[in-house]
Amino acid sequence: MSKDPQPGQSLFSQIDVSQIGAQKPKATLHPRAVGPEPEHTRLLRDILAAQDRQNELLEELVAQVGAAQRQRASELGQWKEANPHLARACRQAAESLSRVQTEFLTTLTEEIRETQESLMDGEFMLNEFVDRFGPRLAHLNGVLQVLSQLSAAPDSAGAPNLP
Secondary structure (H helix, E strand, O other): OOOOOOOOOOOOOEEEEEOOOOOOOEEEEEOOOOOOOOHHHHHHHHHHHHHHHHHHHHHHHHHHHHHHHHHHHHHHHHHHHHOHHHHHHHHHHHHHHHHHHHHHHHHHHHHHHHOHHHHHHOHHHHHHHHHHHHHHHHHHHHHHHHHHHHOOOOOOOOOOOOO
C-alpha cells in the first residue's frame, strides 16, 4: 500500500508556463516535492496509458464490426436487387407471420396469466411451460428475422413493384 502524504506535502503541482526564444509556450509541471515521482502520479499515468490503449482497441473493434455490417448490408442489397420478386414475397410472408406471432404471444400471455401461481410454485409446471412455448417462440422469431432481413423495403408510394 502507499504511504500517507506528509502533512506539509501537497497533492497538487505548480504549472510554469514560460516562453523560450521564438518557440510556443510550453506548460511544464514541477512537483513541489523534489525527488522521485510520487506514487499516486505514477499510478495516474499508468491508468491514463491503460485507458488510451483500451480506447485504441475499442476503435479497432468498432471499425471491424462496422466493416462487417457494411459488407453484410451490401450483400443483402445485392441479393434484393438480384431477386426483387422473392424479396417482395419475403416481405409478405414476414407480415403474415408477424400476425401469427402476435396471436401466439396473446395465447402465451393468457396462459401465463391463468397459471401464474402454479408456474411460481412448481418447477415441473415451469419446465412444462418452457418446453411447450420456448422452442416454438425461438424458431418463430428466427424465421421472422430471416424473412425481415431478406424482404424488400415497402414502397414509399404504396404502389406494388411488379417483377
